[in-house]
Amino acid sequence: MSDFPLNYLTGYGARALAILPLTKGMIAISSIVTLVVALLLLGAIFRSRAAFDPRGLVQDTGPLRWVYLGAALTVAALAGVLVWTMTTMAAAVRTGPEAALSLEVTGRQWWWEVRYLDRAHPSNIFTTANEIHIPIGKFVRVDLRGGDVSHSFWVPALGGKTDMIPGQVNTTWLQADKVGSYRGQCSEYCGKQHAHMAFTVIAESEAQFEAWRTAQLRSVAPADPEPSASAEGRATFQTRCGACHTVRGTSAGGRVGPDLTHVMSRGTIAAGTLPNTLGSLAGWVADPQHLKPGAKMPVLEMSGPEIHSVTAYLATLN
Structure with a gap:
């Protein structure tokens, strides 16, 4: 607020x-x-x-x-x-x-x-x-x-x-x-x-x-070589979200949506629509059209584990 x-x-x-x-x-x-x-x-x-x-x-x-x-x-x-x-x-x-x-x-x-x-x-x-x-x-x-x-x-x-x-x-x-x-x-x-x-x-x-x-x-830190939710999320993010969003230091270089390199340093997401919490992030990744109908971000039809891993990865982007 x-x-x-x-x-x-x-x-x-x-x-x-x-x-x-x-x-x-x-x-x-x-x-x-x-x-x-x-x-x-x-x-x-x-x-x-x-x-x-x-x-x-x-x-x-x-x-x-x-x-x-x-x-x-x-x-x-x-x-x-x-x-x-x-x-x-x-x-x-x-x-x-x-x-x-x-x-x-x-x-x-x-x-x-x-x-x-x-x-x-x-x-x-x-x-x-x-x-x-x-x-x-x-x-x-x-x-x-x-x-x-x-x-x-x-x-x-x-x-x-x-x-x-x-x-x-x-x-x-x-x-x-x-x-x-x-x-x-x-x-x-x-x-x-x-x-x-x-x-x-x-x-x-x-x-x-x-x-x-x-x-x-700063660019983001190198990917963790050990298997983890955030490491899996990074790979999923680059594949599913990288065409629209940029995260410096990764292969994600899209310019359609916001730069997410330090997304967790912001107080809100979706241009002040939601507080920047893990729950809001998960809901936004899962179904942005439900939260902000008409937004340019499509529904990506991710599975529950994929949403969890992408959210875990986004949570590391301070």
């Missing part, structure tokens, strides 16, 4: 804090407008001064000064909100210091591919899924791609929404002032499992982040 759920009324980073006053201001203005309209409507109902002729037709009752006044106030309010919105958008895209970290996030149906870039040292580039780790207080550049259909990247406690469009790269920024996990969500309807397309941003100290990144760069 995230420390900071989907709540757009709080902010813990420069972009979110830039947007927050506008959000609260718009809520206040909308509430006032609704109240005024309701009061005027009630006044018109209970204190109507319209005169009717014998034929039942409404006659002109005088000048339209209230209409003119209402129109003027509306135009002034809309103009003010427009200026406020444009100013806020400019502040939200302002990055401040140079990015300490660059990521590439691609929206898939229905999960998030996260690539950590390092142009100076390409050997330090690695890929993970559905979980983004960032060092606290640092500006992180995020290049967003729509992998199949349009998605939208949204971490409300850290900033606004940015669309992800196939064939186009949009850029956003993350920066967190407080340690913790922040819930993110796709906010552009993208298909059957749109509601189950979540991710987590984990803001941690620089030392913790570097330790996590170092661990993520």
Whole structure:
């Protein structure tokens, strides 16, 4: 569970804090407008001064000064909100210091591919899924791609929404002032499992982040030569799952599904749909369509022993 759920009324980073006053201001203005309209409507109902002729037709009752006044106030309010919105958008895209970290996030149906870039040292580039780790207080550049259909990247406690469009790269920024996990969500309807397309941003100290990144760069350990459930599971995984999933250090090199090299280091599976436990893993391997109908992962029709061995192998991928 995230420390900071989907709540757009709080902010813990420069972009979110830039947007927050506008959000609260718009809520206040909308509430006032609704109240005024309701009061005027009630006044018109209970204190109507319209005169009717014998034929039942409404006659002109005088000048339209209230209409003119209402129109003027509306135009002034809309103009003010427009200026406020444009100013806020400019502040939200302002990055401040140079990015300490660059990521590439691609929206898939229905999960998030996260690539950590390092142009100076390409050997330090690695890929993970559905979980983004960032060092606290640092500006992180995020290049967003729509992998199949349009998605939208949204971490409300850290900033606004940015669309992800196939064939186009949009850029956003993350920066967190407080340690913790922040819930993110796709906010552009993208298909059957749109509601189950979540991710987590984990803001941690620089030392913790570097330790996590170092661990993520490691390939998996060599296979155990002795017969075991995990050794059998590795062979089964490479045969049955390796065409779609990657586990670095093995022959599994598929790019259709998430990279599973360090899957057990993540808090959830299936893009926030399930907690990352052995029971959830076994259920997901056995029948992903029951848990997330329409997902790209097919039912592989594995036997009970095969599911047990594959789950035992996945449990070793920390």
